[in-house]
Amino acid sequence: DAKTTQPTSMDCAEGRAANLPCNHSTISGNEYVYWYRQIHSQGPQYIIHGLKNNETNEMASLIITEDRKSSTLILPHATLRDTAVYYCIVRVAGANSKLTFGKGITLSVRP
């Protein structure tokens, strides 16, 4: 069962904000929203995660709706190096908690 739904692909212009949506309508109260990305041939890279409040770090911002059924990852100033597959994952905290990568969304940043 897919816990998250993401568009297959999107693109944006270099320097502009990239807004990547994710639906997780069946999320449980103790599940976090995680975002990872994978640049071709590299290991998955952790970006950000949150429970219900919006979060920001040096890479991105995570906006979670009040009902927690969807979220948006925002890359404020996309660069060509941000071209990658982005994965939205929901999971409970805990080292034994499964991390399940779906198909993700392919973001292409164009010059």
Place this chain on the structure above:
Amino acid sequence: DAGITQSPRHKVTETGTPVTLRCHQTENHRYMYWYRQDPGHGLRLIHYSYGVKDTDKGEVSDGYSVSRSKTEDFLLTLESATSSQTSVYFCAISIGSTDTQYFGPGTRLTVL
């Protein structure tokens, strides 16, 4: 950068030969994981470890064994490699209060 290295980064081997992949972390994180990534399957957990000599199976553990004799090293062994084990292998560690997983650079294994 979570201080994870994997070796070798690339390996080509023949069916039936033993292969060992190494994951090394520079900090004393308790949990370490081995995943494989294949087209159409995403990342799948092979084995994980929750301490020295403490390991458990993941969803695709058949044909693989692991060992952890030191906190910093987690070894994945293919006792007798098969072509179906051709894949990219990633090691990960978990850090922090929510056990966020961080991944290594990967090992590309080809079994001929």
